[in-house]
Amino acid sequence: MLRVEDEALLRGRGRFLDDLDPVPGAHQAAILRSTHAHARVRRLDVEAARHHPGVTGVLTGAEVQAASRPFPAACDSPIPYYAAAAEVTRFVGEPLAVVVATDRYLAEDALELIEVDYEPLDPVLDPHVATLVTERDFVYGEPDGAFAAAAVTVSGHFRFPAWTGLPMECYAVVADWASGEDRLTAWSNFQGPFTLHSVAAAALQLPGSRLRLITPPHSGGSFGIKSGVFVYVVLLGLASRKLRVPVRWTEDRLEHLAASQAATIRTTDIAGAFAADGELLGVRIDAIDDVGAYVRAPEPATMFRMHSALAGAYRVRNLALRARVVLTNRCPSGLNRGFGGPQHYLPLEGLMALAARRLQIDPLELARRNLVRELPYRTPSGGLYCTGDFAACLDDAERLVRYQDRLRERDRAHAQGRLVGVGLACVVEPSISNMGYVTLVEDEETRARSLPKSGNAEGATLTINPLGGISVQVSTTPQGQGHATVVAQVVADVFGVTPGDVTVVTETDTAQSAWTIASGNYSSRFSGAGVGAVIGAAGAVAEKLRAIAGAQLDADPAEVELRDGQARLRSDPDAAISLRRLAGMAHWNPDGLPTGMDPGLAATVYYSAPEVTPARDNDISASSENGFVVDIAVVEVDRETGRVSVLDYVSVHDAGRLLNPLLAEGQVLGGFAHGFGSAMQERTAYGPGGELLTATLKDYLCPTAADIPDVRTAHRETPSPLTPLGARGLGEGTTMSAPAALHNAVLDALGRDAPVPLPLTPANVWELLR
Amino acid sequence: MAEDPVAIEVTVNGAARRDWVTPRLLLSDFLRHRLGLTGTHVGCEHGVCGACTVRVGGRPARACLMFAVQADGEEVQTVEGLAGEHGLTALQRALHEAHGLQCGFCTPGILIAAGDLLERRPNASRAEIEAMLSGQICRCTGYKAIVDAIERVAGA
Numbered sequence: 001m002l003r004v005e006d007e008a009l010l011r012g013r014g015r016f017l018d019d020l021d022p023v024p025g026a027h028q029a030a031i032l033r034s035t036h037a038h039a040r041v042r043r044l045d046v047e048a049a050r051h052h053p054g055v056t057g058v059l060t061g062a063e064v065q066a067a068s069r070p071f072p073a074a075c076d077s078p079i080p081y082y083a084a085a086a087e088v089t090r091f092v093g094e095p096l097a098v099v100v101a102t103d104r105y106l107a108e109d110a111l112e113l114i115e116v117d118y119e120p121l122d123p124v125l126d127p128h129v130a131t132l133v134t135e136r137d138f139v140y141g142e143p144d145g146a147f148a149a150a151a152v153t154v155s156g157h158f159r160f161p162a163w164t165g166l167p168m169e170c171y172a173v174v175a176d177w178a179s180g181e182d183r184l185t186a187w188s189n190f191q192g193p194f195t196l197h198s199v200a201a202a203a204l205q206l207p208g209s210r211l212r213l214i215t216p217p218h219s220g221g222s223f224g225i226k227s228g229v230f231v232y233v234v235l236l237g238l239a240s241r242k243l244r245v246p247v248r249w250t251e252d253r254l255e256h257l258a259a260s261q262a263a264t265i266r267t268t269d270i271a272g273a274f275a276a277d278g279e280l281l282g283v284r285i286d287a288i289d290d291v292g293a294y295v296r297a298p299e300p301a302t303m304f305r306m307h308s309a310l311a312g313a314y315r316v317r318n319l320a321l322r323a324r325v326v327l328t329n330r331c332p333s334g335l336n337r338g339f340g341g342p343q344h345y346l347p348l349e350g351l352m353a354l355a356a357r358r359l360q361i362d363p364l365e366l367a368r369r370n371l372v373r374e375l376p377y378r379t380p381s382g383g384l385y386c387t388g389d390f391a392a393c394l395d396d397a398e399r400l401v402r403y404q405d406r407l408r409e410r411d412r413a414h415a416q417g418r419l420v421g422v423g424l425a426c427v428v429e430p431s432i433s434n435m436g437y438v439t440l441v442e443d444e445e446t447r448a449r450s451l452p453k454s455g456n457a458e459g460a461t462l463t464i465n466p467l468g469g470i471s472v473q474v475s476t477t478p479q480g481q482g483h484a485t486v487v488a489q490v491v492a493d494v495f496g497v498t499p500g501d502v503t504v505v506t507e508t509d510t511a512q513s514a515w516t517i518a519s520g521n522y523s524s525r526f527s528g529a530g531v532g533a534v535i536g537a538a539g540a541v542a543e544k545l546r547a548i549a550g551a552q553l554d555a556d557p558a559e560v561e562l563r564d565g566q567a568r569l570r571s572d573p574d575a576a577i578s579l580r581r582l583a584g585m586a587h588w589n590p591d592g593l594p595t596g597m598d599p600g601l602a603a604t605v606y607y608s609a610p611e612v613t614p615a616r617d618n619d620i621s622a623s624s625e626n627g628f629v630v631d632i633a634v635v636e637v638d639r640e641t642g643r644v645s646v647l648d649y650v651s652v653h654d655a656g657r658l659l660n661p662l663l664a665e666g667q668v669l670g671g672f673a674h675g676f677g678s679a680m681q682e683r684t685a686y687g688p689g690g691e692l693l694t695a696t697l698k699d700y701l702c703p704t705a706a707d708i709p710d711v712r713t714a715h716r717e718t719p720s721p722l723t724p725l726g727a728r729g730l731g732e733g734t735t736m737s738a739p740a741a742l743h744n745a746v747l748d749a750l751g752r753d754a755p756v757p758l759p760l761t762p763a764n765v766w767e768l769l770r
Numbered sequence: 771m772a773e774d775p776v777a778i779e780v781t782v783n784g785a786a787r788r789d790w791v792t793p794r795l796l797l798s799d800f801l802r803h804r805l806g807l808t809g810t811h812v813g814c815e816h817g818v819c820g821a822c823t824v825r826v827g828g829r830p831a832r833a834c835l836m837f838a839v840q841a842d843g844e845e846v847q848t849v850e851g852l853a854g855e856h857g858l859t860a861l862q863r864a865l866h867e868a869h870g871l872q873c874g875f876c877t878p879g880i881l882i883a884a885g886d887l888l889e890r891r892p893n894a895s896r897a898e899i900e901a902m903l904s905g906q907i908c909r910c911t912g913y914k915a916i917v918d919a920i921e922r923v924a925g926a
Contacts, residue, residue, distance in 0.1 A: 002866060009874030010862040012809015012849030016875065019808035105794065168813045168821055168875040168909050220811070220875030221909050253814040480873025480910045662869045666911060670872065673912035697818035697907070705903035705913040 001499060001660060003485045008218075015217040017172035018250045022187045022214070026174055026246040027056050029239060030107035032097040032114050033259060034089035037123035037329040037690020041087055041096065041116060048113035049099055054106035057243040058114075059098040059235075061086040067238050068203045071231070073295040074438040075134050079327060081294035083203065083235035088121070090293035091329050092692045093258030098239045100247050123329040123690035127267050127290045130326035134300060134441055138618045140310075140380035141318035143273075146282025150273030154355040156755045158347040160266045160739070162684035163677070163759075165336045166702055167479065169220020170251035171229045171260060175236035179244050184237040185212040188229050189219040191335075191477045192520010195435060195455070196230040197510055199297045203234050211237075212511045219479035223674060224335030224522060226479065228261035228296065254695050262684060263336035264302040265290040266343035272351045273318075278361045280370045282318035283311060285347065289325045292332035299333055300325040301438040305340035305523075306430070308383025308437075308622040312348050313390050313426040314370040317380045325441075329690045335522055337674045341427070341736030349425045349740035350755050353747050363424045363744070364398055371426065382619030384611050385428065385626045388654045388718045394426065397630040397652040400714055406634050406648070410748075419637040420647070421749025425740035426630050429655075430623030431729025432456055433523035434612040437622040444617055452614035456624065457606050458525070459514030460533035462491065462541050464601040466587040468565075468580030470495060472537070473505040475515040476530040481731065482663045483526055487534050489660065490725065494538040495545075496563035497579065514604045524729020527659055528625055528722070532607030535724045540603035548586060549577050551594045610722050625720055627655045629733040631741040637749045642766025644680065644746055646709035651737070653713070655730035656720040665713060667731045672711050675738025677703045680760050778842040782807065783851030791838045797831075798822045800838035801848060809849040809878045813907070820906035823879035824848050830886045849878035852885070860923050861885060868919035872910030880906045884920045894924045 008014055046058040061084035070080035084095040097114060101107035124130050147153060174187040184204065190196070190213060201211040213233065219226065232249065240247040251260065266289050273282040291299045303323050310319050352370075356363040371390040378384055397403075406422050413420035435455035439447050461473045472491055476483050484506055488499035495501075508515060514533070518525075542562055549567035550557035553575050560567050568576035583601055585592060590599035609624035634648040651668060658664045681701045685693040694700040711734075719726030739758065746756050750768060757764050775790035782805060789804055798815075801807045801824070813821035815834045822833040825847040826840075852859050858866070861884060871877045880903070887894055887902045894902075899920045900913075908916060 003869065005874070006866045006871060007858075009871055009877055010849075010858060010866060010881070011853050012807070012878050014809070014874050016808075016811070018812075019802070105792075166909055168819060168873070168907060169811070170813075218875075219873065220813075221873040223909070253816065253819075480871075480875075482872070666869050666872055666915065669912035669914055670910050673909070696816050697814050698816070702907050702909065704905075704907060705900045705917060707904075708913050710914065711912070 001485060001489050003482050004488055004499065005482060005484055016169055016220055017174065017187055017189050017216040020216055022174055023176045023246045026248040027100045027102055028104040028107050029098050029100050029236060029247050029249040030104060030111050031095050031255065032099065032111050033255065034085065034092060034094040034096055036089060036118050036120055037092050038121040039089050039118040040121060041085065041089060042119050043117040044096060045115040046097060049110040052110040052113055054101045054103060055110045056100040056102065056245055059239045059242050061096050063242065064235065064238055068234060069205055071199050071203050071297060073297045073299065075295065075300060075441045077133055077295040078131060079294060081296060083231050091331050092690060093255065093331060094293065095235060098235060100239055100243050125328050125330065125686060125690055127288045127326045127328060130290065130328045133295055133325045133327060135324045136441065138321040138323065143282040143284055143318045143320040146318035147273040150281055151276040152274045152358055153271060154274065154351060154358050155271035156347065156350055156354050158268045158270065158350055158755050159757065160343040160346050161758050162265050163263050163682045164684055165223030165225035167221030167223060167225060170253060170256040171226065171232055172250045173229060173232045173236045174246065174248040175233065175240040176246040177237055177240035182206065183210045186233045186237055187214045187216060188233050189226055190215055190229050191219065191222040191226040191479055191522065193227065193298065193522055194515055194519040195517050196227055196297060198517065200230045200234050204237060214509045215477050215507055217507055222479040223337040224339060225261045227335040227522065253697065257695050257700055258692050259331055261334040262292055262331045264333040264343060268347040270347040270351050272355055274355055274359060278359050278366045278369050280314055280316040283316055284320045286322045290328050291325055292330040293327060294332050296332040296334055298438060300441055302333065302340045302343065304437045304440045305433065305622060306344040307440055308379055308381050308620055309428040309430060309626065310381050311379065312345060313372060313428050313628065315372045316370065319380055330686060337671065338732045338735035341732060342675065342678060342739050345425060345427050345736050345740045346743060350743055353423065353744035354753065357753060364394065364403065367424060367426050368394060382621050383626065384621055386722055387720060388628050390628055393628050393630045393652050393654055393716055396714055396716060397632050397650055400652060400712060401632045401648060401650040403632065419639060419749040421635050421745040421747065423633045423741045423743065423745025423748055425737040425744065427733055427737040429627040429629055429729065429733035429736060431524040431627065432528045432609045432624035433525065434620065434622050435518050436614045437620050439615050440620055447615065454612050454614045455516065455518040456529060456612045457516040457518055457608040458529040458533045459516055459519065459604060459606045460537045461514050461604040462537035462602065464541060464583045466584055468583040469503065470497065470501060471503045471505060472534060473513055474530060474534060475508045475513045475519040476526050477508050477521045478506050479521060481526065481667065483530065485663065486531065486659050490531060490534060491538045494542050495579065497565050514606065516606060523623065524731040527727035527729055529607055529609055532724045533605055536605030536607050537603045540605055541601055544597065544601065545582055547594050547597060548582055552577055625722055625728045627653060627728040627730060627733060629653050629737045631734065631737040633741040633745040635742065635745040635749055637746060637765060639769060642762040642769055644760050644765060649709055649711045651711055651713050651734055652716065653730055653733060654716040654718050656723065656728040657717050657726035658715060659725060659727050664730055668713050668734050669711060671732055671734035672738050673703055673708055675735040676708060679739035679742045679758055683759050776839060778839055780841045781845045783847060793837060793839050795838045796834055797836040797838045797841050798833035801833060807848050807850050811875050811878055813875065820879040820883060821876050823882045825882055825886065830883050849881055852881060860926065861920065864919035864922045865916065868915045868922065870911065870916040870919040876906060876908045880916060888924060892924065896921055
């Protein structure tokens, strides 16, 4: 089915937040930002700005800190985090003050009149000497014994570099503080998770009911990054409170690249213990996550998102993880497509590629010997791989890429002096996160002092109006994934109508929508949790319709089917009542409803996924479902320039039942583009003093149509028994697998025995060829 | 003074629009916030992403790199001016059918830029389409479906 979202977007009639005036008379904000990575702010003089024509007023960082509490996070941090800096600034782009004026041009003029006297302090950019926030050690099985018994030990040092999601639409907020009521209404292109609504409310010292957060009909991409807009909901909310006017702000690209949200930079030392036949006996991982200048919720979650898939697709059970989280003078990190997955699989799959070389075993053969064989499979750290056939996916990828031909072509190319390589990545792709995984940052004793956490539920409301029209409201805050299309499709199936008969409302309003702390659009949770809630609400209303129709037709409701816009008897299709008439009856004549039935043709239903429980000791089922992805990349490295060209790329997924194959392909190819960009060319670069070197799209190199290679995909649809329609998430898998597969292909092309530094830019690769 | 408003007249999607604008008002802001034509999106304000691409005097231009006063006396076409009384254009339909848009933020600029290419090169090759598209950033699709859609129209 084609998308219901497209018509408005193609006509230029999208409703993105900057297109809307949700509250009349909003003034415009511009934000003064730190030009230093680390500095004491000796003096901030805003007097000239305050008196500039058109300026409504100025809010300083000191006022922000006096009027709010630090943002809470899952672990204590030595440095409290506020929406703006006061005495010390800790990253380039950190807000120092907000100027509000009648017009954005005037607000930006006034910014230039603010005088800041900085005393530069030494910036810290090296995670090995950075401020340690937390450190935890995890041991499963007997890794020491495994390494003692190993025939071969392989190790590598990997760094997943700084990059960012880069949606084409930047952050936007409209904040309207109701003076005298202590109530903030904020419109924002927020994407969830709605835990961050609680985080923002806590900073504002408001009960959650007094922070009404509303998302617009359209959001121009996010890929995780718009979770971080909650910081600006607080900042602009405080500006509106102080200046007693509604305030709006739309981020510009420079602000976005400097200060919105980064992907977590991970440095990993990994070692694998192998038997002579290639069996992986044990893995040791020493990982450091650089989360930037502050621990911004939901960090330090990146470290633990993949925790129940620590050994990825392999059945090794002796594992050790040393997990450290540190602060540096960079933009704070947070959600970013793949969230922890790219950072996890680069070292794990890189290790397998290095081991294959050392052991002189073909990489596919080495993977095959170690893949999890029988599902369901409980991982050592508590995850559940429920259904699927990992080896069969590997076989599919091998056939699709014509693996043996590729190896022969590679060897022929090598004989001619050309550098061709083949790389593999096998990736377990989690979906529907258990928000409790972040509590792994605490030891069991500390964790026991707070509420057990397994948040993952989603809500939806379905209503049938008096004329029989069906409306569904979801809280899945889509930013392009086509949720409305899938909802219309599955609801139409339940009621026996066409998708065009179903109106889907994707705007989320914390004062009106059915939402939970876990709501939102992340961890590829829509096809399971979002659709689960929709199916639940549709089922509840459909059951009511069948009961009403059964009473009217003098039949058992179980005999009633909903088809072709009617309720009719299976045994006698001529005995039928139209949906419209049934709806009219229910609305107009509650007295005529079957005895005991509540009036109203509406249901709000919440769905919580199975296999999601709070952490126990060091064990967590960090996600309800786990899909599987196998990628194989074929690349050629230009000896003269170091440029890497992708000759072929295949990606095989088992994401369960595909609810909409067209949208699924879009997610896989879009996810690949992100993974490709992070591996090949994107980077957020800082100079030695922490100065941002990639402040424009001419410096931060997002892939274009000329950069992205063709990707051939295939699906193996093993239905999930854990989700209502058998689907698993698939929006992030290729973002996780592509960096590892491309890295391993370049490793193979260069014939190296040590990891290749990412991104695989001509400059970085050429250094290795010299 | 340089900031004093000046009168301009711009023909936008066939209709004459008169207004007073300060010389520094960007064409993108004029279209979006004065005329309410919010289909023209602003993604970078430095001319790289292409989301704000419109036609000025028949040729594609970045609305974020022009002042409204520079469009005085010109014909401007925005995404809102593409679909006619017979519904979506062939290119709009092709993007829909090929799933060539996800969030839709970059789509208006792509429709304008690709429309210009197809006018100049009705049988544009895939390589030409990719070269043209390299001036338009899309972060959702990975581009393949967009190239497919444009190619479908070029081959029609």
